[in-house]
Amino acid sequence: MRDRRFRLNDEERRSYAKDGFFVRERVFGAAEIDELRDAVECCAVRASAAAEAGGEEYEIDGNRYCEASGSTIQFEHWPGSGTIRVIEPFHHLHERIDRLIDDPRFVEPARDLIGEERISLFTDKLNLKRPGEGSGFRWHQDSPYWAHFFPDVERLPNLMLSLDDANEANGCLRIIPGSHRGGMLPGLEGRGVLGPLFTDPKYFDASRQLPVVMAAGSVLFFGASTVHGSEPNESTERLRALLFTYQPGSGRMFKIDAKREAGSWGEGRAASS
Ligand SMILES: O=C(O)CCC(=O)C(=O)O
Numbered sequence: 001m002r003d004r005r006f007r008l009n010d011e012e013r014r015s016y017a018k019d020g021f022f023v024r025e026r027v028f029g030a031a032e033i034d035e036l037r038d039a040v041e042c043c044a045v046r047a048s049a050a051a052e053a054g055g056e057e058y059e060i061d062g063n064r065y066c067e068a069s070g071s072t073i074q075f076e077h078w079p080g081s082g083t084i085r086v087i088e089p090f091h092h093l094h095e096r097i098d099r100l101i102d103d104p105r106f107v108e109p110a111r112d113l114i115g116e117e118r119i120s121l122f123t124d125k126l127n128l129k130r131p132g133e134g135s136g137f138r139w140h141q142d143s144p145y146w147a148h149f150f151p152d153v154e155r156l157p158n159l160m161l162s163l164d165d166a167n168e169a170n171g172c173l174r175i176i177p178g179s180h181r182g183g184m185l186p187g188l189e190g191r192g193v194l195g196p197l198f199t200d201p202k203y204f205d206a207s208r209q210l211p212v213v214m215a216a217g218s219v220l221f222f223g224a225s226t227v228h229g230s231e232p233n234e235s236t237e238r239l240r241a242l243l244f245t246y247q248p249g250s251g252r253m254f255k256i257d258a259k260r261e262a263g264s265w266g267e268g269r270a271a272s273s
Pocket of ligand 1: 125127128136172228230231
């Protein structure tokens with residue numbers, strides 16, 4: 001049964017088609033956000049412990065990564081840093097986060113964006129930007145990372161829940177409105193392994209960038225080809241966000257060899273493929 005309260009309205013549909021994104025303010029209340037903050041901090045502790053216990057360590061373009069506890073853990077870029085920047089996926093590290101995948105505030109708009117009743121999780125990420133050390137992220141689209149695995153990239157909407165007030169000082173996400181309309185854009189050539197996956201600034205207009213300033217509990221919806229990036233967190237405040245990317249039907253997850261249907265608690269849980 002669909003929960004009609006959370007379905008897309010006409011203006012949201014128009015914004016997503018025209019600009020490649022829209023925001024719903026304060027979808028989650030303060031008490032829930034507190035609970036989710038505790039859950040994500042618990043995920044970070046668990047991921048750190050798993051990495052220290054002996055994950056598979058490697059570097060890409062000088063940045064430290066570790067495969068541990070079923071996640072790719074990316075550390076801050078400073079030499080020797082043990083501070084986690086990104087965990088992908090992370091939903092399996094805490095029951096509260098796993099349950100959130102089925103929340104109608106995510107599932108209902110995601111169904112509308114995908115245009116299908118039956119949807120599943122494609123991937124999920126925890127982005128952590130700690131005060132004074134959270135690094136920025138260069139301009140990129142998500143579609144080039146995913147296209148080899150799931151070519152119908154325009155049907156992979158990102159839903160990003162901000163767990164803290166996001167503003168320019170703490171390095172909120174920045175978006176180039178309308179940049180998705182050119183589809184997958186050329187990447188930067190000859191700049192390391194990740195270079196081709198960062199979007200070549202010749203192909204979009206960086207002067208049109210918008211900082212996505214939003215209150216804790218708000219959700220940003222943006223497409224896989226919407227060019228986005230961020231500046232470092234130079235403030236004294238944390239910035240934490242969780243992202244769920246959904247896909248049509250019952251597909252295999254991007255980084256886990258299993259399927260996780262969404263919106264049908266009990267039937268849809270991590271059934272092995
Ligand atoms: O964490 C950020 O500031 C940017 C994250 C991002 O661009 C992404 O998750 O694709």
